[in-house]
Each structure stands twice: as structure tokens, then as C-alpha cells.
Amino acid sequence: MLDIKFIRQNTELVRRKMLERGQEMDMSPFLNLDTRRRDILQEVEGLRSDRNTVSKDIGEKKKKKEDASEQIARMGEVSARIKSLDDELKKVEEDLNAMVMVIPNLPHDSVVYGTSSEDNPVIRVWGEKPQFSFAPKPHWDIGEDLKILDFERGAKITGARFTVYMGLGAMLERAIINFMLDLHIFDHGYTEVLAPFMVNRESMTATGQLPKFEADLFRVDQVDYFLIPTAEVPVTNIHRDEILSEKELPIHYVSYSPCFRAEAGSYGKDTRGLIRQHQFNKVEMVKFSRPETSYDELEKLTANAEDVLQRLNIPYRTVSLCTADLGFSSAKTYDVEAWLPGQDAYREISSCSNFEDFQSRRAAIRFRREDTGKLDFVHTLNGSGLAAGRTVVAVLENYQQADGSVVIPEALRPYMKGIDRIPAIG
RNA sequence: GGAGAGAUGGCUGAGUGGUCGAAAGCGAUCGCCUGCUAAGCGAUUGUACGCCGUAAAGGUGUACCGCGGGUUCAAAUCCCGCUCUCUCCGCCA
Known part of the structure; x- marks a missing residue:
């Protein structure tokens, strides 16, 4: 607030x-x-x-x-x-x-004015788009043809927008999660966190999901708890109502979690495949920073997210959200968009934001300045690193072969028992 | 799910109606002393909001003893409800 x-x-x-x-x-x-x-x-x-x-x-x-x-x-x-x-x-x-x-955060002065996502300026473009000797398929066809994604059974078991991963598909998602966690922990210096997947109303209010966006959340019936839409919520709330010492800042956490989104109002959009699910997996980075350095931290955070795609050799571009596209709590956001040849489009795979003191004021997360002894609100940041389901999508579409198989990116093979390919059926 | 105990300042812990923002100890900070270290001595040691102050400094008022209500001229203290923690029993991965 x-x-x-x-x-x-x-x-x-x-x-x-x-x-x-x-x-x-x-x-x-x-x-x-x-x-x-x-x-x-x-x-x-x-x-x-x-x-x-x-x-x-x-x-x-x-x-x-x-x-x-x-x-x-x-x-x-x-x-x-x-x-x-x-x-x-x-x-x-x-x-x-x-x-x-219910007043959103003020956009940072560097955020460009715009009226829709069309106005988001492209900051960087990375990688070479793969060339195919055939018409590249969208991931939902690849997934079904290889029998690694089962959308119909997901719908049977639960309902629309739930998916079953089978065999090497399930293993690929798990490999991606572990690869990303290890990268952020061992190469980027984050501390791993595994936090509750259900939170109370106070936590949801602190990070900004409540009171305005209750319709987007799944609520538990017996108790007034909510399924988390992102690990940002429990991880940011780790330090709710706390006073941190200036010495320990910045704090870097990385956390795996499933994410649950009601996706109210999104029906009709992205109905096929894994792009928009009610439940998906994500690795999330969360930072607590001194106000003076939060924008440097945002650049590093975004670079950490991009590093995942670079190591997987998946082309992407990074855009800066314009004023109209900015989320409720954010002062500035970079979206990283992976290239999806099967859909001939860049699609969001990570969103990295600086919330400045918008969340920390709601959550009462402060630190004591060493020079003056005064209390001040920390700045909070977070970014996906990355959405796991969408990373599976990017791997399937970018690494598909003429024979229908999908090559496993080298960086993931240690997490796949050395398996280098998801073979075509038949 | 059942029974019991508890929740006070950074920590430990006293306080059963007014002199309590709260004893004492520890810790921390500053100063003194000590030719290093330790010990010792003294002072300080919360937060939020309002008002005054151009601002900083500062001053002043109010609130806060788990949370929310109630009784009373007056509540950390009495009454009611809730939450959380601990112990025991049951259940369970």
C-alpha cells in the first residue's frame, strides 16, 4: 500500500x-x-x-x-x-x-507510458531461433504424440486446465525444477526455501492479492486459507512483522512451489496446452533489499531468470511492462518471453518485479539503518525463475526433431539420468 | 478430536485495579576508568499515530503487556470470546 x-x-x-x-x-x-x-x-x-x-x-x-x-x-x-x-x-x-x-503501486519513473501490452518496449533479444526442415508443432501436439502430456485425463480427474504428465514428461518437469533450483542456489547465491502452499488472509493481504483479487484465488472451505498463486506469497511473508538488520540485506530466497490460480476472467484465452493451467509448478526468486539498491537487484534478478534460458539455449526477449500492463503491486516489471516456434510467438515465461515498499508497508517488513539507527521499510522483489510448465513447453517446441522426437537440452541431462532424447512412439 | 499449562519490552523474568511504558537481570550503545584483554562505574536503550517545529534535531499528547470485546472515574491486572505455543491422550505420513 x-x-x-x-x-x-x-x-x-x-x-x-x-x-x-x-x-x-x-x-x-x-x-x-x-x-x-x-x-x-x-x-x-x-x-x-x-x-x-x-x-x-x-x-x-x-x-x-x-x-x-x-x-x-x-x-x-x-x-x-x-x-x-x-x-x-x-x-x-x-x-x-x-x-x-485497493490503490495500486505507483509506476517507477522509468516505466514508459502505454495503454496495452502492445506498448511494452523490448529491452533485449537473445539467442537464435531454431530453423526447422518441417512445420514445427505446438507443444500440445508434441506432448500427446509422445504420450507425455495427457490433457483429457487431466480434465477427467479434475477438470479443465489440469494436466497429467506421464513418463519422461513428468521426469522432464522435475528435471527442470531441480536444474533451476540448483542454478539459483549454487551459481546465483540464493537460499532455498520450501514454504506452505496454503496461506492465511493476512499473508495474502501483505503481498497484495487481497482484498482486491480474491476471485483469482482458490479458497479452502473448512478454514479461511487460500492456495498460493505463487511462492512469492509464503516466501515474502517469512519476514512479515519483522525488523531485519541492515547487515543481512539483501536477502535472496528461491523456492519451488505449485501455483494455483482460478484464472477468473481468462476463459477463452490459451485454452490449449500447458500455457494457462489452474495448477502449475514454478521456481520463484524473492529478494529483500535496501531501498538504495533495489533497482540494481531487479536487474540482477532478471539476469538470473534469463540465465536459465541461456543455459537451456532457448531464444527469448525481455520486455519492460508499460504503465497499463504493470501488475497491481509492482513499481516496475520485466517480463522474459521465451520463443515458441510451434506457436510462432514469444510467450511470457518469467516476470520480475520491484515492489519497492508497497508490500513491505502492508507486511511491516522493516530494517534498522546502521548509521542513523532508524527503521525503514525494505524493498521486496520477486521473479519467476522460471515457470516450470512453460519451460517444458519451450523445450518441447524448440528441441523437436523431424522424426517427432524431442532432444533433451544438455544442461538437463544430468537431471534426467543421462537420457538425451524423448523418443517418438512407433 | 479430548485434557491441562502458558503468551509481558531485543532476551530471561517480576508484576492481581490507580504511584506501571512497566521491577530486576542479561544483551546492546555511548562515556569514564584501567598502559592490552577482562572486570568496574555512569548514562541511554521500543513502536505507531496525532499535534507543534520550513526541515532535520527536538518537544508534546495518545495508544500498545498475544488478538477482539466487556466492567470501571481508572485495566498488564477483573469478566467473556478467539488465536497461537507447550505437555499428555487419540489419530496419522
Whole structure:
């Protein structure tokens, strides 16, 4: 969330930045509530101060067996007034909070203005697209032909947008996950985390999924828990309500998790194959950084995600999301898009964001500065490194052969017991 | 799922209605002393929000003793509900 004081003092800037995101915002309800809140506070705290003084006096009079009934009666009235002001204050703060919690983050000044994903500037293009002597197939055909992906049975077992991986397909996904984890742990310096796949409402609120996007989440019926849409949620919440020491920053975590997304509103999009599932696997990188270095950390984070594709020798490009395409909590995001020859398109395989203090303010994740001794919010960042299912897609489509088989990228073979190819059937 | 115990400041731990933002100890920071180290002595040692201050410094008020309600002129302290932790039993990977 944004700092209420900041909104109060920079109302016009906030309004303009929201407009850049494509969201018109009337700031006056916010300002009115904020003013009312401070008015109430001043009155109620004045009354409390008065009551504290008089109550002490009453105590002393009673000790001396003097009469205090006049003061007791007067304080009874004051307390009644405090009570009614408290009730109003609570309501005002709830309303104010509800308003602030659904305001998205301010785009960083380097984020270009745009009205759709068409406007995302391409930052880098890497790799050579493979040339085929045949028409490259989309991964859903490859997967079915090799009997490694079973969409129909996934639908039977659960429903639409669930898939069964079989044999070397299952092994390939597992190999990719382990390869990516090892790369980030041993080459990029991240600490591995395995956190809960269900979280409570507080955690979802801290990272920004709630209260605005409940419809996108799967909720557990018996308890008020949610299936995580990304490991970002449990991993960022590791340090919720904590004060970190400046020395330990930046903190780098990497975590495997399945991800569950209701994908509300996305029906009709990407209905075929593995691209848009209700459940998928992902390796996620999460960083906690000093504010001064968070944008350097974002560049490194993105480079770490790109490194996965480079080692797999899969062509990709990196785009910077424009103001309209930026996620709710993010100040700046790079999307890494893998080349998918079967679909003749680049498709998102990683999303790397700097949330600045948007999440840490919600989550109360702070650190103590060594020079001043003051507390400050950390900056949080995260990025996929990478989405495992989509990496399977990229491998299948880029490494498909004329005979229908798929070659395993060399970097994955140690994780596949040396198997170098998924053979064609028949 | 059943029974019991507990939750206080960075930590340990006292505190059963007013003099408690909270004893004491530990730790930490600063200073003094000591020709190194240790010991010793003194001081300081939370956070949030509001107001004053151009700002920083600072001052001031309020709140916070797991969370939420209640009683009372007054609650860490009394009452009710909840959450979490620990121990035992049951169940289970």
C-alpha cells in the first residue's frame, strides 16, 4: 500500500500516476476521510489526556478518603464521549484503509507510458531461433504424440486446465525444477526455501492479492486459507512483522512451489496446452533489499531468470511492462518471453518485479539503518525463475526433431539420468 | 478430536485495579576508568499515530503487556470470546 501521509502530501502526483495506469481516481473521498480521522484523533486524545489526569486525582482523593463523586460523574460523561468518538474513528479508519488497500503501486519513473501490452518496449533479444526442415508443432501436439502430456485425463480427474504428465514428461518437469533450483542456489547465491502452499488472509493481504483479487484465488472451505498463486506469497511473508538488520540485506530466497490460480476472467484465452493451467509448478526468486539498491537487484534478478534460458539455449526477449500492463503491486516489471516456434510467438515465461515498499508497508517488513539507527521499510522483489510448465513447453517446441522426437537440452541431462532424447512412439 | 499449562519490552523474568511504558537481570550503545584483554562505574536503550517545529534535531499528547470485546472515574491486572505455543491422550505420513 501507499503511505497515507504520502498520498496526503502528493495527491496530484498519485492521481496522475493512477491515470498513467489507466485508472481515473477521485481523491476527495480519501482526503475527506483522512481529515476527519485526524480531527477525531485530536479531540479524543485530548479527552483521554484529561481523563488520565483526573483519574489519578480521583485515586489520590480516595486514598485520603476525600469525596470525588463530582469528578467521577464528570469523567463518566467524558468516557461516554470517548466511546462514541472511538466508534466513529474505527469506522473512519476502516473506510480509509479499505480505500488505500485497493490503490495500486505507483509506476517507477522509468516505466514508459502505454495503454496495452502492445506498448511494452523490448529491452533485449537473445539467442537464435531454431530453423526447422518441417512445420514445427505446438507443444500440445508434441506432448500427446509422445504420450507425455495427457490433457483429457487431466480434465477427467479434475477438470479443465489440469494436466497429467506421464513418463519422461513428468521426469522432464522435475528435471527442470531441480536444474533451476540448483542454478539459483549454487551459481546465483540464493537460499532455498520450501514454504506452505496454503496461506492465511493476512499473508495474502501483505503481498497484495487481497482484498482486491480474491476471485483469482482458490479458497479452502473448512478454514479461511487460500492456495498460493505463487511462492512469492509464503516466501515474502517469512519476514512479515519483522525488523531485519541492515547487515543481512539483501536477502535472496528461491523456492519451488505449485501455483494455483482460478484464472477468473481468462476463459477463452490459451485454452490449449500447458500455457494457462489452474495448477502449475514454478521456481520463484524473492529478494529483500535496501531501498538504495533495489533497482540494481531487479536487474540482477532478471539476469538470473534469463540465465536459465541461456543455459537451456532457448531464444527469448525481455520486455519492460508499460504503465497499463504493470501488475497491481509492482513499481516496475520485466517480463522474459521465451520463443515458441510451434506457436510462432514469444510467450511470457518469467516476470520480475520491484515492489519497492508497497508490500513491505502492508507486511511491516522493516530494517534498522546502521548509521542513523532508524527503521525503514525494505524493498521486496520477486521473479519467476522460471515457470516450470512453460519451460517444458519451450523445450518441447524448440528441441523437436523431424522424426517427432524431442532432444533433451544438455544442461538437463544430468537431471534426467543421462537420457538425451524423448523418443517418438512407433 | 479430548485434557491441562502458558503468551509481558531485543532476551530471561517480576508484576492481581490507580504511584506501571512497566521491577530486576542479561544483551546492546555511548562515556569514564584501567598502559592490552577482562572486570568496574555512569548514562541511554521500543513502536505507531496525532499535534507543534520550513526541515532535520527536538518537544508534546495518545495508544500498545498475544488478538477482539466487556466492567470501571481508572485495566498488564477483573469478566467473556478467539488465536497461537507447550505437555499428555487419540489419530496419522
